[in-house]
Amino acid sequence: MIASNQPSVIKVRVKRQDGPGQAAYWQHFDIPYEENLNIISVLQKIAAKPITRDGQRVAPIAWDCGCLEEVCGSCTMLINGRVRQSCSALIDRLLEDSPSGEVVLEPMSKFPVVRDLVVDRARIFQALKKVKAWVEVDGYFDMGPGPKQSRTQQEAAYPLSECMSCGCCLEACPQYAKVEVIREAGESEEAYRQRVEAANSVAFIGPHAINQAVLFNSNPTGQFKKAERLEALTEPGGIQVCGNAQNCVAVCPKHIPLTTSIAQAGRAVTVHAVKKFFE
Amino acid sequence: MTNELTFIQKHEFLLRRIHSLTGLVPVGLYMCVHLITNASILNGVEAFQNAVYAIHSLGNALVFVEWGAIFLPLLFHAIFGVYIAYSGQFNTSSYGTAKNWRYVAQRITGLIAFVFIVSHVAHMHGWFHVGFWEKLMHSLGLAQFRAYNAASTAAMAMQANIVWPILYAIGIAASVFHFANGVWTMGITWGVWISPAAQKRADRICAAIGVGILLIGFSALGGFMTLDAQKAEDIENRMYTESVNTGRVVPNAKKLTNPKLLEEQAGTAKP
Ligand code: HEM
Ligand code: SF4
Ligand code: SF4
Ligand code: FES
Numbered sequence: 137m138i139a140s141n142q143p144s145v146i147k148v149r150v151k152r153q154d155g156p157g158q159a160a161y162w163q164h165f166d167i168p169y170e171e172n173l174n175i176i177s178v179l180q181k182i183a184a185k186p187i188t189r190d191g192q193r194v195a196p197i198a199w200d201c202g203c204l205e206e207v208c209g210s211c212t213m214l215i216n217g218r219v220r221q222s223c224s225a226l227i228d229r230l231l232e233d234s235p236s237g238e239v240v241l242e243p244m245s246k247f248p249v250v251r252d253l254v255v256d257r258a259r260i261f262q263a264l265k266k267v268k269a270w271v272e273v274d275g276y277f278d279m280g281p282g283p284k285q286s287r288t289q290q291e292a293a294y295p296l297s298e299c300m301s302c303g304c305c306l307e308a309c310p311q312y313a314k315v316e317v318i319r320e321a322g323e324s325e326e327a328y329r330q331r332v333e334a335a336n337s338v339a340f341i342g343p344h345a346i347n348q349a350v351l352f353n354s355n356p357t358g359q360f361k362k363a364e365r366l367e368a369l370t371e372p373g374g375i376q377v378c379g380n381a382q383n384c385v386a387v388c389p390k391h392i393p394l395t396t397s398i399a400q401a402g403r404a405v406t407v408h409a410v411k412k413f414f415e
Numbered sequence: 416m417t418n419e420l421t422f423i424q425k426h427e428f429l430l431r432r433i434h435s436l437t438g439l440v441p442v443g444l445y446m447c448v449h450l451i452t453n454a455s456i457l458n459g460v461e462a463f464q465n466a467v468y469a470i471h472s473l474g475n476a477l478v479f480v481e482w483g484a485i486f487l488p489l490l491f492h493a494i495f496g497v498y499i500a501y502s503g504q505f506n507t508s509s510y511g512t513a514k515n516w517r518y519v520a521q522r523i524t525g526l527i528a529f530v531f532i533v534s535h536v537a538h539m540h541g542w543f544h545v546g547f548w549e550k551l552m553h554s555l556g557l558a559q560f561r562a563y564n565a566a567s568t569a570a571m572a573m574q575a576n577i578v579w580p581i582l583y584a585i586g587i588a589a590s591v592f593h594f595a596n597g598v599w600t601m602g603i604t605w606g607v608w609i610s611p612a613a614q615k616r617a618d619r620i621c622a623a624i625g626v627g628i629l630l631i632g633f634s635a636l637g638g639f640m641t642l643d644a645q646k647a648e649d650i651e652n653r654m655y656t657e658s659v660n661t662g663r664v665v666p667n668a669k670k671l672t673n674p675k676l677l678e679e680q681a682g683t684a685k686p
Binding site: 311373386402403405409 | 420424427429431504505506509518606611614
């Protein structure tokens with residue numbers, strides 16, 4: 137794309153934070169324009185020359201990334217106010233859509249900030265543990281091959297399995313409130329983690345975990361844990377917290393039919409709860 | 416993990432399901448029946464008065480039905496609904512999809528419906544039928560409805576001040592949107608409509624139901640705004656005398672606009 141109205145610099149505004157629980161502040165950076173940059177390459181350029189627009193040398197920005205091809209989810213952040221993966225966010229596209237010509241980077245707002253754009257996503261994985269998002273195959277004995285799955289079942293399950301635990305759906309969900317536990321002076325890592333887990337355990341598990349519960353309940357081997365998963369979905373912070381805003385499905389980069397899974401789980405937990413009541 | 420759970424946290428699933436259910440039955444169902452009954456004013460004063468006679472034939476049991484089947488479930492739904500509304504965080508500025516706006520609207524219309532219903536019940540019914548409270552309500556221009564002068568008192572209450580019909584129009588619109596959209600979200604909550612295509616079909620049906628009930632509600636409102644209250648009262652008084660004579664209606668001065676006049680009438684009308 138050789139557009140004549142190419143800017144000479146890319147204006148970047150970054151929301152920074154030096155550590156957990158500290159105040160956030162903004163910094164501006166100007167990067168010489170190049171074609172085909174993504175947010176990660178912009179962050180690399182800033183890291184190579186961490187000098188703000190007013191010429192101040194600052195600490196390099198901290199951020200997370202892994203796969204660089206939108207499959208690990210670790211680079212998720214708010215880009216121009218919307219949650220998405222920074223590795224697949226192309227500067228040329230962003231500039232087309234942004235009238236101010238500025239790129240604004242912020243850490244996700246629903247998770248505690250570790251530093252700058254890095255957040256602590258432990259709650260995402262704690263929720264997956266809560267709904268036992270796995271099939272039980274480990275053991276001392278050879279259990280033989282698993283049961284056959286029909287083609288329709290495979291095709292229904294595959295899209296649900298594409299989740300990369302990125303947290304976009306959680307960031308956009310109006311029912312998913314941030315849980316942040318501030319470490320006390322002299323508190324051991326273990327004691328702190330315990331408090332974090334306790335706080336997370338009663339907060340909303342989120343659409344990604346509901347979807348994983350549906351996925352593994354549909355798996356012939358995963359079904360052994362079906363009742364436990366449904367039970368987990370009705371615990372404090374379970375599926376009942378969902379308010380049907382359907383933002384999750386609108387922002388999921390993997391286009392996972394999250395609200396279909398939510399409705400399926402809604403039906404399953406109703407049947408489960410009624411059965412339990414009369415059993 | 417040692418967690419002290421609050422009562423709401425411990426029973427969150429059950430409470431949310433009861434909240435969802437009460438939105439449909441009895442509260443939502445009652446609203447539909449109520450608006451349809453009110454719209455019978457379009458068939459004339461007699462039709463509406465007869466409908467009210469039927470409701471008041473419950474006699475002393477009416478107060479239990481009102482509180483047990485309507486007010487208490489409504490108050491539970493409304494108060495827990497306010498709690499739910501405040502526990503969410505609106506974010507339409509970043510994610511401005513239609514569904515997200517409806518999520519916001521569901522909460523705002525719920526709050527409007529709450530304010531409307533509290534004032535509407537005070538305006539017409541008065542909440543409690545005990546002496547000193549009734550006097551207080553009457554002195555405030557509230558508790559205006561008289562079951563044996565149903566259409567005329569409703570019309571006069573509505574025509575007393577332009578503020579009332581405006582409040583009613585907003586309140587009815589908010590309640591109906593809240594109900595129609597609520598039935599749709601309820602279908603997802605309980606897993607009645609699952610696939611995106613089914614959710615879309617259900618959405619159209621809920622919208623059609625909403626438009627239908629809104630028209631019924633607004634025609635009832637229009638009916639009372641334009642009713643000739645004096646003519647209506649004459650018809651009601653004639654019906655009352657007849658109905659008392661045939662034993663259809665239990666005489667009750669508190670359900671009349673002008674009990675003295677009718678006592679006299681009843682005295683002279685006796686054969
Ligand atoms: C009076 C004040 C009211 C308030 C504050 C209120 C609040 C709410 C809220 C916040 C929800 C969303 C619950 C959720 O999705 O998790 C809701 C749902 C609902 N409300 Fe209300 N409401 C009120 C009155 C009414 C009335 C008058 C009706 C009936 C006409 C009604 C019918 C419903 C229905 C059917 C739902 C759907 C439940 C679901 O999604 O599972 N509500 N209400
Ligand atoms: S469901 Fe989608 S948005 Fe949510 S964590 Fe998984 S991939 Fe990300
Ligand atoms: S549908 Fe439920 S889980 Fe998805 S964004 Fe809305 S409230 Fe959150
Ligand atoms: S780096 Fe893995 S998704 Fe962006």
